[in-house]
Amino acid sequence: MPFQPLTQTILNLIKSIPYLLKKDKVFQQIVDLYGTPTISTRPQGFESLCKLIIEQQVSLASAKACYLKMESFLGEVTPQNIINTSNEELRNNAVSKQKTIYLKELSKAIINKTLDLESLSQKSEEEIKLELTAIKGIGNWTAEVYILFCLQKEDVFPIGDIALQNTLKELFPISTKDEMMILSENWKPNRSLATYFFWHYYLKKRNREHLIY
Numbered sequence: 001m002p003f004q005p006l007t008q009t010i011l012n013l014i015k016s017i018p019y020l021l022k023k024d025k026v027f028q029q030i031v032d033l034y035g036t037p038t039i040s041t042r043p044q045g046f047e048s049l050c051k052l053i054i055e056q057q058v059s060l061a062s063a064k065a066c067y068l069k070m071e072s073f074l075g076e077v078t079p080q081n082i083i084n085t086s087n088e089e090l091r092n093n094a095v096s097k098q099k100t101i102y103l104k105e106l107s108k109a110i111i112n113k114t115l116d117l118e119s120l121s122q123k124s125e126e127e128i129k130l131e132l133t134a135i136k137g138i139g140n141w142t143a144e145v146y147i148l149f150c151l152q153k154e155d156v157f158p159i160g161d162i163a164l165q166n167t168l169k170e171l172f173p174i175s176t177k178d179e180m181m182i183l184s185e186n187w188k189p190n191r192s193l194a195t196y197f198f199w200h201y202y203l204k205k206r207n208r209e210h211l212i213y
Contacts, residue, residue, distance in 0.1 A: 007152060009041075009152035009153075009154060010041065010152070013039050013154065013190075013192065013193045013196070014039065016154075016190045017036060017193065019190065020187065020190050020193055020194060023186065023187060023190075024186060024187065026171055027194070030197050030198075030201045033201070033204070034200060034201060034205075036200075037196040037197050037199070037200030038196070038200065038210050039193075039196050040149070040196075040210055041149055041152055042149040043150065044118075044120070044121065044151060045117055045118075045150070046077070046106075046110060047077050049117070049132075049138075049142075049146055050067070050077055050103055050106070051063065052145055052146055053099055053102050053103060053106065053137055054067050054070075054095070054099055054103075056099070056139075056141070056142060060211040061211065064211060064213045065094065066094040068213065069093050069094040070090065070093050070094060072093075073085075073089070073093040079106070079108075079110040079111050080111065082104060082107040083104065083108065083111065087100050087101075090103070098137075099137070101137065102135075102136060102137025102138070103137075105135055105136040105137055106135055106138070109135050115131060115132075115134075115135060120132075120151060121151050125147055125153055125155075125156065128143065128146075128147055128151065129143045129147070132146065139160070140158075140160050141158060141160035141161060144156055144157075144159075144161075145158050145161070148192055148195065152192075153192065154190065154193070155188055155189045155190065155191045155192060157181070157184045157187075157191040157194070159177050159180055159181055163198075163199060163202045163203075164195060164198050164199065164202075165177070167199070167202045168180050168183070171198075171201070
């Protein structure tokens with residue numbers, strides 16, 4: 001695993017662990033079973049957003065293989081390189097037809113300066129979601145996970161994530177996303193940390209590890 005610097009956000013999350021353990025017994029149960037969660041981040045920017053687009057509705061292992069094949073073909077994953085590559089060439093290098101369209105739409109937005117990724121960290125979560133989801137192929141899940149991993153906001157709860165939903169169904173007598181969002185109110189303003197706990201539980205219970213690439 002590459003070295004991960006301890007940003008102020010990560011330090012804040014670590015400091016919030018005792019608070020969350022007292023807030024809801026489920027977090028102590030997770031620690032007793034599997035230890036404390038890994039708090040992982042990704043760099044801000046175009047490459048991370050491309051990875052999240054590729055990760056939509058597929059396993060992380062499949063997404064990693066796809067991204068690395070595309071990266072090998074392009075040499076460097078940049079907006080201009082994606083625009084300069086034909087749809088057929090991208091599909092021949094493991095990118096699906098739909099995600100080819102999404103990557104090109106994102107690339108156009110960056111090149112045309114209708115989306116400025118560097119400015120997002122200074123904006124509110126709602127503003128960021130509005131800007132990101134205006135791009136074809138970026139929905140709430142992609143935007144929320146980008147906000148969580150890359151912008152490192154401390155109260156993100158990406159309810160569109162299937163692993164998060166499945167974990168909540170296993171640990172609580174709830175079944176709908178509305179119920180999950182109501183439940184998550186109990187963990188404010190530390191819902192990002194709560195999410196890391198639930199992902200940790202999900203992976204460890206299934207004997208999986210965090211996949212970094």
